[in-house]
Amino acid sequence: MIPRTVFNEEHEQFRDTVRKFLEKEALPFHAQWEKDGQVDRGLWKKAGEIGFLCPQVPEEYGGLNLDFGYNAVIDEEISRFNLTGIGWGLHSDIAVPYIINYGSEAQKRKYLPQCISGDMVTAIAMTEPGAGSDLQGVRTTAIKNGDHYVLNGSKTFITNGQHANLVIVVAKTNPGEGASGVSLLLVEADSPGFKKGTNLEKVGMKAQDTSELFFDDVKVPAENLLGAEGQGFIYLMQELPQERLSVAIGATANAEAALSWTVDYVRERKAFGKPVSAFQNTQFKLAELAAELAAMRVFVDRCLELHYAHKLDVATAAKAKLLATDFQCKLLDECVQLHGGYGYMWEYPIARAWADARVQRIYAGTNEIMKLIISRELLQ
Known part of the structure; x- marks a missing residue:
């Protein structure tokens, strides 16, 4: 067997902790979560308390400022146990990095501590009923109106869709443009006009909550624009x-x-x-x-x-x-x-x-x- 050199001793110690946690807190319950269509929300809080969520977040926002190897260790252990209902990878590896890399100081201070603790679960809403890999073709719109954007459209196949408190929505702020008209908005789940569809029934990943999301004249504060307008793509x-x-x-x-x-x-x-x-x-x-x-x-x-x-x-x-x-x-x-x-x-x-x-x-x-x-x- 070829020795692996990509992880150091600290990574492997962390792996042991992750493995023991999953064996105790997730493995015995995953079959039931498959029937429920989602994992127990309390698992996120337990993971946050131990430091398993967003380990790469800088210390000034409550994170551990660790390298991506720690994310990889978590991904590997979840995959080895085939605990496909756990949406930490989408949260830590995919959604939260957008806030780290493109968020304003106010956005980082507001959202990152909650993402680390497990009080806030994130999702990213790219796919639409008529647009999947073609992200330039999204039809969801966010039209500027004074101090807010008016968001309209729908998304589908959204991982963490039921649990998510905060969704990064890919939308057209300039519908007449292609890629240059795409922007990212941080939309809180309790926003009026934002509705979650039913938990979708899938062939596999049955414990992973996957949803349709609907936006009907949702008023998103202008300060919730993630990064610069038109730079989303x-x-x-x-x-x-x-x-x-x-x-x-x-x-x-x-x-x-x-x-x-x-x-x-x-x-x-x-x-x-x-x-x-x-x-x-x-x-x-x-x-x-x-x-x-x-x-x-x-x-x-x-x-x-x-x-x-x-x-x-x-x-x-x-x-x-x-x-x-x-x-x-x-x-x-x-x-x-x-x-x-x-x-x-x-x-x-x-x-x-x-x-x-x-x-x-x-x-x-x-x-x-x-x-x-x-x-x-x-x-x-």
């Missing part, structure tokens, strides 16, 4: 590499866990009087998956190292997301096959992981969009 493009890296990190860790479950299963399961692991087909399949997984692990770790140094470019992040999620789905499908009929039973972790993983190739930009990004760099 640029901000999105700058932050998406970290989002895609997070997806790749989770995909790789989940694949490692699934391979481990499968190795244990084929050793114990007998067919034709001997363990399934004794068959050459099983051995060859596992060998192929293990070899590809080792290569994936090295590449994703290198991407994380580049991100530490602020050198992870858009195309490389797209490659990581594309390769890791494609491989995760391939590995899980092979592992389900090696489990036989039991691999299709919801009580087995491999079945849950297989169902949960399919969306990895869709969100954070579809894998087809990743190919476009990569090809543009090649052909420019």
Whole structure:
């Protein structure tokens, strides 16, 4: 096995703490949360008390000012346990960084301490019924009217949609423009005219609250504009590499866990009087998956190292997301096959992981969009 060098001793000590917390506070309850359609809101508060939420926030706003490796450790441990209902990654890795990087001093002081404590859950509302990966095509509008914006439109497939107290909404402040007309607004969930739809019923990730959001003449104070007007598309493009890296990190860790479950299963399961692991087909399949997984692990770790140094470019992040999620789905499908009929039973972790993983190739930009990004760099 190739030793990992991307984490230091402090990271690994932190990993042990995260793992013990998840084993006690999440793993025993996740099956019930799948039935409920969302995790217990109290989990967020418990995580905040220990410092698991937004560890990268600067100390002046109540954070720990840690490197992204701590976020990665949390992502890995959640993925290893296949606790896909927990939306901390969306909160800490994706939404809150927009406030850190583009928020005003007043916005940071108002929102960041609550994001760290778990009193406030965030979401980012990009996708619309008619616009997914094409962010320039959003139809939600935010028209300036004196000291506020009037927000109208709808969003769908929004992670943390039910729990969210604060939503970063992607909207057109200048509907006549394309990318240059896009802005980001911080919208509080109790704003009049802001309604949450029902919790969407999905194929997988059943414990993850995913919602439609509706905005009907919502008055958003002008001071809740995030960054500069008309710069939203640029901000999105700058932050998406970290989002895609997070997806790749989770995909790789989940694949490692699934391979481990499968190795244990084929050793114990007998067919034709001997363990399934004794068959050459099983051995060859596992060998192929293990070899590809080792290569994936090295590449994703290198991407994380580049991100530490602020050198992870858009195309490389797209490659990581594309390769890791494609491989995760391939590995899980092979592992389900090696489990036989039991691999299709919801009580087995491999079945849950297989169902949960399919969306990895869709969100954070579809894998087809990743190919476009990569090809543009090649052909420019």
